[in-house]
Each structure stands twice: as structure tokens, then as C-alpha cells.
Amino acid sequence: MDFELPGDLADFRAELRARLRELLPDGLRAKALAGRRLQREDYLEWQRILHAAGWGAVHWPRQWGGCDWDASRVALFDEECALAGAPRQLPFGLKMLAPVLLRFGTPAQRERFLPPIIEGREWWCQGYSEPGSGSDLASLRTRAVRDGDDYVVDGLKTWTTLAQHADWMFCLVRTDPEARPQAGISFLLVDMHAPGVQVRPIRLLDGEHEVNEVWLDGVRVPASQRVGEPEQGWGIAKYLLGHERTNIAGIGVVKRELERLRELASRPDARGRRALDDALLRSDIAELELELLALETTQSRMLQPGSAPGAEASLLKVVGSRLQQRASELLVRVAGARALPFQPEAFDPPAGFEPAAGDDYALLAAQYANWRKVSIYGGSNEIQLNLLARAMGL
């Protein structure tokens, strides 16, 4: 079900839908839709295809190769990419760092770092969280000490998504240990290939290697790779988090999963019965659809030209993540016992591999386990609710 859009946006959506389906290679689409393991090259290939089509960074200014689309067009683009079954465009460089560089970076930093992001040549990761400093991010302890033209960085970052593929990490570090926590932080760009950087995998519930620890041991970072002034890092970090939260509302993803849910629920089983014949399930699916429509309406009201994401970003994140999790729960309910066999080979199936319950069910339970993360990353939902309460003066 599509949210009803005014004429020009409806045409825009139709054009996106048709073109994205032409651009996306079938193999990549099948892999992403089945939830199989995507490699570095898969993500970068999609980025390069989009870039060649002029859509590498639709929210960036034209001067940097973007389309300068307003927030509602960007949201439609993200949604249509998800519906088409594309791998997600990695947000770390494109949607988190780029707005920071455009606002706080030097001309030299923009020249150096923006083109490889849009062209799919360099991969970024986010070095914010540390053990004991997740929700309480300002307590972070990674130290950067000035030594001539460099900083020397020591510490440990954790939960760093896909750092195993990264060329660069934007990183919060403590440069003034005497100042109060928020006032002693700077924002550095760390070369992941520099001596002293070590990436160690953390396995998630589904057994996959998606997040990491990043150990920093005497890593030299040129001071020219600091963004903003020394000790301005906290303001920059908060600016970036606002962008991160709008990106994880995941409306397109929930729509795509709803389509899948309806399809699987309408299939007859061996005895000719369909999950959709169950009135309770139909009611739960309808409720999810309605809540999604309400979220879309809310998002479209918020994303007016010129508006900057503020406390509203928290609302989109909380509701969007709940709906993603609800969709994955319903999918497992529809699959029933077919979701039970867990065969890790299904993530990267060798030739001739036949999943026990068939391709459509092979990774549903893994996805259900994996998606517990969406209410944690980007700032947990409990923290978002605290932010919303504060914004409402409660």
C-alpha cells in the first residue's frame, strides 16, 4: 500500500520505481532480499551503479555530485531502494560523515573525503561507542594526545559496524581529560590501515560478523584530520546523530517485509491451509499496515524543506524500529516450524546447497534474531524516549 502523495511526488515515485528496478542487477537483488551475506564489493558495486546514474548521494549539494533533493524526495528514494530489494546504501560516509564535513569540515577535507564516498571507492565506519560508553557516550575514554602535527590515539571502540571492510573511521576521542565530559571531546578521522589499528570480530545472535571491536594502540592521526576545533567534538557528534536517526526509520524496509509477509501468508500449506485464513493474523497484519501509514504521514509532515532533524528524529527511530521488529516477528509466526532449522551455510550458500525448509524460510529466524539490534543502535529506544520526554518538557 502506498501513502497517497501529491501529483508531482507521485510521478517522482513512479519514475524512481521504474528506474531503480532497471539499475539493480538481479543477482544482487536476490542476495539482498534473501538476507544472504553481502560482501564489501556488493555494497560498493551498488554505490557505483547509483553514482553512474547520477543518484550516488541524492541529498548532497550538486557541487559535490549530489541531486540537492529535499528531505521528502530523499525519504522516497530510500524507500524505493528498499522496496526494489537493493542493498542499503551504507550510511556512515554518505549520510553521517558527509553532512558533518559539509558543515564543519575544511575545504581540503571536503576535497579529500567526499569524492571517494560518492564514487564507492572508500568505506567509512563509526567509532563512537566504547565498553561502558554507549548510552552514556560522553564518558568515552579513548585518549588523543597532541604530539607535534599529530595526535596519538589509544583506546578501544566497540560495536563498530562492518569495520572489517573500512578504510576510515570517524571517531570521538578525549583530548582534554580535565574538562567536564562533554567539553573534552574532539572529532578525528582515523585511517583504518594505519599502524596500531586492530579490528576484532564480535559475533551477533545470528552468528554473523557484522560488528567489531576496534583497538587503537598508539595510532598517529595528523591534526589536519580533526574536524572542527579541538574539544568541539560533542556538538559535531550530536549533529551527526540527528542524521543517523532519521535514516533508521526504515519505512521502505517495513513495506518490503509487509509484501513478503502477505505473500508467504497467502501460500497454501500441504493441507491447503493458508496462514492468512487466521483472523487474528489478518488483524495483526492490518494493525502493522496502519501504524506504518501513520508513521509515513508523520514523517512526511516532519520532512518539510528547510527543516533540520531535531527531537523528531528520535520519534521516527523509536516507531520505525518497533515496526521493523514487529514485521520480523510476524514473518516468523507465519513460517512456524519452517523457521526452525538454522543452517549458517544459507548466509553464503555453496553450490548445490538446499535449505531444509526452502529458500524463502532459510534465514527468517536469523533475521528475527538480528533485528533485535534496531532498537539498540543509533541510541537505544529507551534513550530516545528520554530525549522526547525532555523535548516535551516532561
Ligand SMILES: Cc1cc2nc3c(=O)[nH]c(=O)nc-3n(C[C@H](O)[C@H](O)[C@H](O)COP(=O)(O)OP(=O)(O)OC[C@H]3O[C@@H](n4cnc5c(N)ncnc54)[C@H](O)[C@@H]3O)c2cc1C
Ligand atoms: C548491531 C549494532 C551495531 C552498532 N553499530 C555501532 C557503530 O557502528 N558505531 C558505534 O559507535 N556504535 C555502534 N553500536 C552501539 C550502540 O550505539 C550502543 O549499543 C547503544 O548506544 C547502547 O549502548 P550500550 O550497548 O553501551 O548499552 P548501555 O548504554 O549499557 O544500555 C543498556 C540498557 O540500559 C538502558 N539504559 C541506559 N541508560 C538509560 C537511561 N538513562 N534511561 C533508560 N534506560 C537506559 C538502554 O536502553 C539499554 O537497554 C551498535 C550497536 C549494535 C547493537
